[in-house]
Amino acid sequence: MKSKAIVLLIIFGMVFTAAAMAAEVPNKGDAAIKLDGGKKGHIDFPHRNHQDTLGDCNICHDIFPQKPGVIKDLKDQGKLKKKKIMNHCRGCHRNMAKEGAKTGPTSCGKCHVK
Numbered sequence: 001m002k003s004k005a006i007v008l009l010i011i012f013g014m015v016f017t018a019a020a021m022a023a024e025v026p027n028k029g030d031a032a033i034k035l036d037g038g039k040k041g042h043i044d045f046p047h048r049n050h051q052d053t054l055g056d057c058n059i060c061h062d063i064f065p066q067k068p069g070v071i072k073d074l075k076d077q078g079k080l081k082k083k084k085i086m087n088h089c090r091g092c093h094r095n096m097a098k099e100g101a102k103t104g105p106t107s108c109g110k111c112h113v114k
């Protein structure tokens with residue numbers, strides 16, 4: 001009898017944990033994302049680092065949805081101008097660098113990797 005109760009308790013605990021995880025943990029996507037950079041070579045984008053430093057998801061996701069490969073897909077469909085996201089990335093790095101803050105790269109070869 002006692003062991004039956006323990007089994008039930010364990011099952012209940014597992015169901016509860018699964019439900020809590022599904023309800024409360026938002027999908028933050030991959031920690032690091034490899035972005036297509038055309039002929040210039042790909043970009044190793046530290047996604048989690050930006051989420052943690054910037055705080056606001058919409059700084060980027062106002063421009064494109066939270067979906068893997070979406071930037072390339074929208075560009076291929078002609079719905080997003082080439083280098084538009086790049087200018088967004090670079091623009092922020094530039095502005096922060098001007099203010100003397102710690103930020104990301106502004107030169108081509110520091111973002112693009114061949």
Ligand code: HEC
Pocket residue numbers: 026027028029030031033035045047050051054055056057058059060061065066067068069070071072
């Ligand atoms: C500095 C820009 C930036 C910020 C801020 C940002 N993201 Fe992203 N996110 C990206 C890029 C770039 C991609 C990749 C899009 C692609 O593959 O074309 C992406 C993709 C995603 C994806 C798709 C899955 C994946 O891993 O590719 C999810 C989910 C996501 N982001 C969630 C979030 C959440 C939640 C936040 C806030 C906590 C956030 N992002 C903040 C730039 C950003």
Ligand code: HEC
Pocket residue numbers: 035036037038039040043071075081082083084085086087089090093104105106107108109110111112
């Ligand atoms: C802060 C990072 C960053 C820097 C610095 C940067 N790029 Fe990019 N570049 C990107 C990203 C991200 C993309 C893909 C998204 C887009 O096209 O907006 C891209 C895309 C490109 C593309 C492909 C466009 C296409 O779709 O055909 C070319 C070409 C390019 N960059 C050239 C350059 C050159 C030249 C420089 C230096 C003057 C440069 N990039 C600096 C991040 C960067």
Ligand code: HEC
Pocket residue numbers: 043044045046049050053054059060085086088089090092093096102103104105110111
């Ligand atoms: C609103 C400002 C902002 C935007 C937009 C932004 N970044 Fe950054 N980026 C930062 C800051 C701040 C850091 C420095 C984070 C730290 O302290 O490690 C950084 C760092 C980086 C680094 C260097 C990471 C390292 O480990 O040295 C890369 C590469 C980078 N960003 C690429 C990108 C790309 C690609 C995009 C666009 C998809 C982008 N960033 C958009 C602010 C931004």
